[in-house]
Amino acid sequence: MILIGTAFATESRSDADVRIDWRGAVTFIAGLGLLMLAITQLPGAASLSPLLLAQFAAGVALLIAFVMIEKRAAHPLLDLDLLRDRQFAAWCLACASLALGSTAVLVTLPTYLQGVNGISPGRAGAVMLMLTVPIIAVPSLGARLVNGGAPPRLVITAALAAMALGNAWLLVLHPGISAAGLLGPLVTIGAGAGLAIGIIDARAMALVSPDRVGMASGLLNTVRGGSNAVLLALVGAAMVTLLRVSLGDDALAQQVSSGNLRGPDPALLADSLTTVWRFTLVGIAALCAASAATVAVLLRPAPSHPTKEN
Numbered sequence: 001m002i003l004i005g006t007a008f009a010t011e012s013r014s015d016a017d018v019r020i021d022w023r024g025a026v027t028f029i030a031g032l033g034l035l036m037l038a039i040t041q042l043p044g045a046a047s048l049s050p051l052l053l054a055q056f057a058a059g060v061a062l063l064i065a066f067v068m069i070e071k072r073a074a075h076p077l078l079d080l081d082l083l084r085d086r087q088f089a090a091w092c093l094a095c096a097s098l099a100l101g102s103t104a105v106l107v108t109l110p111t112y113l114q115g116v117n118g119i120s121p122g123r124a125g126a127v128m129l130m131l132t133v134p135i136i137a138v139p140s141l142g143a144r145l146v147n148g149g150a151p152p153r154l155v156i157t158a159a160l161a162a163m164a165l166g167n168a169w170l171l172v173l174h175p176g177i178s179a180a181g182l183l184g185p186l187v188t189i190g191a192g193a194g195l196a197i198g199i200i201d202a203r204a205m206a207l208v209s210p211d212r213v214g215m216a217s218g219l220l221n222t223v224r225g226g227s228n229a230v231l232l233a234l235v236g237a238a239m240v241t242l243l244r245v246s247l248g249d250d251a252l253a254q255q256v257s258s259g260n261l262r263g264p265d266p267a268l269l270a271d272s273l274t275t276v277w278r279f280t281l282v283g284i285a286a287l288c289a290a291s292a293a294t295v296a297v298l299l300r301p302a303p304s305h306p307t308k309e310n
Contacts, residue, residue, distance in 0.1 A: 025077055133190065
């Protein structure tokens with residue numbers, strides 16, 4: 001498909017001699033990498049060691065340096081001025097919320113189903129089709145709704161609210177839950193994610209001038225990839241930390257979080273993992289709901305001021 005697309009794509013080149021923003025690239029990659037490294041080490045740390053604090057501090061400092069570099073660069077790696085447009089910022093927030101509302105469940109729920117319910121990886125993957133099929137099928141519906149006159153603000157707010165509802169509905173999760181019991185929550189999350197996927201990129205790109213579309217697309221993809229990586233690391237770290245508090249054993253917490261319930265009391269471990277899952281789902285649902293409200297406010301049309309007649 002990519003090769004076919006190249007036959008129809010119009011070739012374009014910049015008239016200016018643009019140099020690669022190496023300083024921006026290095027500070028961003030190093031800062032994000034150090035921050036993720038610190039997050040992933042946090043659950044196993046008995047206390048905040050100087051090394052861990054140094055990693056956090058260095059990561060944050062490098063990301064701050066990245067912002068400063070981009071503000072002064074003649075040809076920045078990412079034009080952060082785009083975020084001054086509240087509507088473009090709203091679509092970026094929706095993109096980040098998509099990672100939180102759907103990807104966290106998509107990546108971590110199969111581990112729960114295999115460890116607690118004892119099903120095979122193949123069956124766990126089949127259950128997850130209830131989430132992935134709507135993600136694949138619904139984007140075209142979102143595009144048709146907007147093209148048919150539905151307000152994009154309403155569609156994206158409904159999509160984020162659906163993901164919040166689906167994660168809250170997933171609180172029905174319990175050891176031995178059937179595929180039928182997961183049908184409603186997973187389809188709701190998948191439908192919300194599909195609606196969002198179908199309109200985010202197009203609506204965000206429609207806000208920028210043609211000469212800035214490439215930069216805007218790069219910024220949106222950075223938000224998408226960065227939020228996926230950071231949020232998954234945060235969710236994993238939060239679950240291990242909660243398990244450590246519940247079980248009182250670092251090694252056992254790591255083991256249970258990976259779906260390994262071998263021990264003297266597997267039922268107790270399953271209940272502990274389920275409780276942690278529910279706490280995590282409450283947090284995800286609350287954040288998705290807050291994101292839906294924030295996006296709705298940011299996308300609100302600017303009030304029109306009637307002109308005064310002389």
